[in-house]
Amino acid sequence: MKAAIKNADGTFRMAEVERPMLPASDFVLARVRVAGICGTDLRHWKKHEPELECHIVGHELAGEVIEVGDDVANVQPGDRVVIETVMGCGVCPSCTIQRYNICEHLYDVRTKYVSRAYGEYVAGPATKFYKLPDHVSFEQAALIDTFSVSLHAQHVSGLSINDKVAVIGAGPIGLAQLMLAKATGADVIVSDVVDSALELARALGADQVVNSATSDPVEAAATFTGGRGVDIAFECAGGTSMPTTLPQATRMVRRGGKVVIVGGFDDGETSIPLEWQRIQMSEIQLLPSASFAYRDIYPEQGMVLELIARGKLDVGRLITHRFALDQINQAFDTAQDKQRTGAVFVALSVE
Numbered sequence: 001m002k003a004a005i006k007n008a009d010g011t012f013r014m015a016e017v018e019r020p021m022l023p024a025s026d027f028v029l030a031r032v033r034v035a036g037i038c039g040t041d042l043r044h045w046k047k048h049e050p051e052l053e054c055h056i057v058g059h060e061l062a063g064e065v066i067e068v069g070d071d072v073a074n075v076q077p078g079d080r081v082v083i084e085t086v087m088g089c090g091v092c093p094s095c096t097i098q099r100y101n102i103c104e105h106l107y108d109v110r111t112k113y114v115s116r117a118y119g120e121y122v123a124g125p126a127t128k129f130y131k132l133p134d135h136v137s138f139e140q141a142a143l144i145d146t147f148s149v150s151l152h153a154q155h156v157s158g159l160s161i162n163d164k165v166a167v168i169g170a171g172p173i174g175l176a177q178l179m180l181a182k183a184t185g186a187d188v189i190v191s192d193v194v195d196s197a198l199e200l201a202r203a204l205g206a207d208q209v210v211n212s213a214t215s216d217p218v219e220a221a222a223t224f225t226g227g228r229g230v231d232i233a234f235e236c237a238g239g240t241s242m243p244t245t246l247p248q249a250t251r252m253v254r255r256g257g258k259v260v261i262v263g264g265f266d267d268g269e270t271s272i273p274l275e276w277q278r279i280q281m282s283e284i285q286l287l288p289s290a291s292f293a294y295r296d297i298y299p300e301q302g303m304v305l306e307l308i309a310r311g312k313l314d315v316g317r318l319i320t321h322r323f324a325l326d327q328i329n330q331a332f333d334t335a336q337d338k339q340r341t342g343a344v345f346v347a348l349s350v351e
Contacts, residue, residue, distance in 0.1 A: 001016070001017060001018075001019040001119060001120040001121050002014060002015075002016060002017075002119070002120050002325070002326075003015060003016075003017045003056045003116075003118060003119030003120065004056070004058075004118040004119070004325060004326075004328045005017070005054055005055070005056065006049075006052045006053055006054060006055050006056075006057060007053070008048060008050075008053050009046060009048060010044060010045055010046040010047040010048060010049065010052075011045075011046060011329050011332075012118070012328045012329055012332075014325075014326050014328075017056070017119070019120070019121050020113075020116075020121055020122065020123040021123065022067060022068075022069050022123060023123070024069060024125075025069040025070045025071040025072075026069055026071045026072060026125055026126050026127075027068075027069050027072070027123055027124065027125055027126065028065055028067070028068050028069070028072055028075060028081075028123065028124060028125070028126050028128075028129050029065070029066045029067040029068075029121060029122075029123045030063040030064060030065050030066060030081055030083060030121065030122055030123075030129065031063050031064045031065075031066050031120065031121055031350075032061050032062075032063040032117060032119065032120060032121065032122055032350040033062055033063040033064060033138040033349070033350055034061065034062050034063075034138040034139050034141070034142040034347055034348065034349055034350065035058050035060060035061045035117035035118055035142060035325070035347070035348045035350055036058075036060035036061070036117070036142040036143065036145070036146070036172075036345060036346065036347055036348070037058075037060075037331060037332060037335045037345070037346040037347075037348065038059075038060060038145075038146055038171075038172050038173070038345070039171050039172065039173060039238060039239070039263070039264065040059070040264055041057070041058065041059075041332070041335075042332070042335060042336055043238075043239050043264065043266060044057070045332050045336055055111065056116040056118055056119045057111070057115065057116065057117070057118060058115070058116065058117025058118040058119075059085040059110070059114075059115040059117055059145060060085070060117060060142050060143070060144075060145040060146065061082075061083050061085070061117035061122065061142060061145075062080070062081065062082045062083065062132065062138040062139075062141035062142050062144075063080075063081060063083065063122070063138070063350075064078065064079070064080055064081070065077050065078060065079045065080075065081055065129070066121070068126070069126070071126075072126040073126075074126055074127075074129065074131070075126060075129050075131055079129075079131050079132075080131070080132040080134075080138070080141075081129045081130060081131055081132060081141075082129075082130050082132060082141040082142075082144050082301070082305060083114055083122060083124060083128055083129055083130075084114065084128040084129075084130065084145075084148075084299075084301045085110055085114040085115040085117070085128070085145060086100065086101050086106070086110065086148075086291045086292060086293060086301075087100065087106070087109050087110040087113060087114050087115070087124065087125070087128060088100030088101075088103025088105060088106050088109060088110075089103055089104075089105040089108075089109055092104065092105070098293055098294040099293055099294070100293050101152070101290050101291040101292055101293040102290055106291075113125075114128055118325065118328060118348070118350075119350075120350055130301065130302055130305055132305070133309045135309070136305070136308055136309055137316070139316060139319055139322075139347050140308055140315050140316050141305070141308075142347060143172070143176075143315040143316070143318060143319070143345060144301055144304045144305055144308070144315075145301070146172045146173060146176050146318075146345070147176045147179075147180070147304045147307075147308075147313065147315060148291075148292040148300045148301045148303075148304050149173055149176070149262065149289075149291060149292055150173055150176035150177040150180050150236075150262070151176075151180055151292065151295075151300050151303060151304055152289055152290075152291065152292035152293070152295075152300050153177065153234060153260050153262045153289040154177070154180050154181065154184070155295050155300070156260055156287050156289045157232045157234070157258055157260045157287065157289075158258070159181060159184055159186060159231075159232055160184070160185075160186075161184060161185035161186070162185055162186065162187070163181075163184075163185075163186045163187070163231040163232055164186070164187050164189075164224065164225045164228075164230045164231050164232075165181045165186045165187065165188045165189070165230055165231065165232050165233070165234065166188070166189050166190075166191065166217075166221050166224075166230040166232070166233040166234065166249070166252045166253070167181070167188060167189070167190045167191070167201075167206075167233075167234045167236055168190075168191050168192075168212075168217070168233065168234065168235050168236055168237055168245045168248060168249055168252075169191075169192060169235070169236035169237030169238070169241070169245065169263060170190050170191075170192035170194065170197035170198055170200070170201045170209075170236075170344075171192075171197070171236065171237070171338075171344065172318055172344055172345045173236045173262055173263070174190065174192070174201075174234070174236035174237070175197070175200065175201060175204060175318055175344065176315075176318070177234045177236055177262065178190055178201055178204055178205065178206055179204055179205065179313055179314075179315075180313075181234075182204075182205040182206075183307075183312060183313065187207045187224075188205070188206050188207055188208075189206065189207060189208040189209070189210065189217075189220060189221055189224045189230070190206045190208075190209045190210070191209070191210045191211070191212045191217040191220070191248075192209075192211065192212065192237075193211060193212055193213040193339075194338055194339055194342075195211060196338070196342035197338065197342075197344060198210075198211060200317070200318075200344060203317075204317065207224070208220065208224050212248070217248055217252060218248060218251045218252050221233075221252035222252075225254070228254045229251075229252060229253050229254030229255070229257060230252055230253055230254060230257060231253070231254060231257050231258070232253070232257060232258045232259075232260060233249040233250075233252045233253045233257070233258070233259045233260070234249075234260045234262055235249045235259060235260065235261050235262060235263050236262045236263050237263045238262070238263020238264045238265065239263065239264065239265070239266065240266075241263070242263060242265065242270065242272060243270070243271075243272045243273075245263070246259070246261065246272050246274070247272065247273070247274055247275070250274060250275065250278075250279055250284055250286075251275075253284055255282040255283065255284070256282065256283050256284070257282075257284055257285070258284070258285045258287055259284060259285065259286050259287065260287045260288075260289050261286065261287065261288045261289060262289050318344050318345040319344070319345050319346075319347050320341075320342060320343050320344045320345060320346070321334050321335070321341070321343050321346045321347070322346075322347050322348075322349065323346065323347075323348055323349070324348070324349055324351065325348050325349065325350045325351070327348075328348060331346050331348055332346075334346060
């Protein structure tokens with residue numbers, strides 16, 4: 001099959017590689033139709049990472065079932081599907097209570113199977129394949145992973161109707177966080193440094209936006225809430241922005257409020273000075289949120305699919321650019337240079 005393979009310098013090259021086989025009777029093989037580029041992918045762009053060299057990566061994808069094992073009953077060849085790429089070992093204590101998003105073997109397992117979106121075919125357990133209704137497109141489905149991350153963060157936060165919310169970072173995760181918060185009846189202020197992203201945030205229902213490169217988001221949040229501060233701040237920028245945005249989040253939130261850490265960190269130790277005395281004396285909660293899994297008996301990815309299918313989330317509005325898989329390097333450059341391109345979610349068609 002055709003696939004985009006990671007180079008030593010963190011770019012991609014197109015290559016012919018072996019198509020995955022079904023390793024067990026409960027596995028499914030699917031033809032990838034659309035894959036996405038998100039902030040997590042961009043953190044690995046043009047970086048020398050030996051552990052990823054010569055590997056197929058990517059974790060937002062939808063496609064068509066080609067083959068199923070003998071014990072598969074939920075999908076069949078020809079079905080259009082979205083594929084969940086959060087996959088643990090299945091046997092550790094976290095996995096046995098459906099918290100596989102914190103499985104210590106998560107990345108080892110997911111990258112071996114389902115987290116290989118930038119290739120023509122992917123194989124994984126049938127439980128990771130969700131059948132798409134006819135009116136949900138492959139492009140919409142490729143955004144389900146993004147919205148599932150934000151839905152999990154919202155579940156972690158305990159967000160309720162009429163809450164005052166700050167979303168820091170208006171990339172795909174932050175804009176998904178905004179849309180879910182608005183769907184829950186919250187008032188939302190969004191901060192970012194890219195004007196085009198803030199314009200989209202306003203179009204998606206943000207009650208207020210602030211460019212944190214030119215205005216103080218802490219003051220804006222105070223004004224937005226009558227001086228109190230927001231009930232919940234979602235840090236959705238992550239990466240190298242975190243030493244700035246996480247302290248901002250702790251100052252935007254009110255006493256007794258919550259900061260939900262959604263944006264991802266790079267590997268290794270990251271030092272972020274925080275006003276710990278003020279955080280403690282104000283009983284501000286810092287709540288990490290990692291990927292997604294289940295909420296009670298419901299898979300969060302299935303919940304997002306249902307919200308899209310019922311018309312409650314217009315996720316396609318986040319797609320700003322489209323490329324073919326063999327244009328993947330150009331697509332990543334476009335996604336990275338969002339100040340110039342206005343990119344939010346970049347979709348790759350895999351033909």
